[in-house]
Amino acid sequence: MKKFIQEFKEFALKGNVMNLAVGVIIGAAFQSIVTALTSSFINPLIAVVTGGTNGEGVTVGGTFTIRGVVFDYGSFITAVINFLIMAFVLFLLVKAMNKMMSLGKKKEEPAPTTKDCPYCFSKISVKATRCPFCTTELVDKK
Structure with missing residues (x-):
């Protein structure tokens, strides 16, 4: 009860x-x-x-x-x-x-869909493993 x-x-x-x-x-x-x-x-x-x-x-x-x-x-x-x-x-x-x-709630920012290539600084997809512009193989830094 x-x-x-x-x-x-x-x-x-x-x-x-x-x-x-x-x-x-x-x-x-x-x-x-x-x-x-x-x-x-x-x-x-x-x-x-x-x-x-x-x-x-x-x-x-x-x-x-x-x-x-x-x-x-x-x-x-x-x-x-x-x-x-x-x-x-x-x-x-x-x-x-x-x-x-x-009013008091913060808006959640969406997860980024692009990132910068560390070599040529072009915008590429976050899922990319190779840069389409400079063809450098991207290694995830974990």
């Missing part, structure tokens, strides 16, 4: 899990701002474009009825816009967090 608790503690305190938790909390807090933006600015624009009204109980963008069933496409448009705004903001947050996490 102790091993299980230890494994869970290691999992829960990893950086990725903590970042996810922070993202969810910030996303939930930001939802009210996005909802206010769509209800105050975007819904009236949709109402102007589609001919609907933005009053109490009336759907922005309107509805249509087929065999007594009311289809509320204005609410669907609003939900899609809310989702797109939230997804974009969360994308920006994750991108910013990844950028901040990579």
Whole structure:
């Protein structure tokens, strides 16, 4: 049981899990701002474009009825816009967090693919055993 608790503690305190938790909390807090933006600015624009009204109980963008069933496409448009705004903001947050996490890390330099010939000083492959320019046989110094 102790091993299980230890494994869970290691999992829960990893950086990725903590970042996810922070993202969810910030996303939930930001939802009210996005909802206010769509209800105050975007819904009236949709109402102007589609001919609907933005009053109490009336759907922005309107509805249509087929065999007594009311289809509320204005609410669907609003939900899609809310989702797109939230997804974009969360994308920006994750991108910013990844950028901040990579600031302190050093970039690994790739292994060199060329070296200088010790005799003619031409650039040659590191795997070369003979210089293609001066034809000198190269001996590895180990």
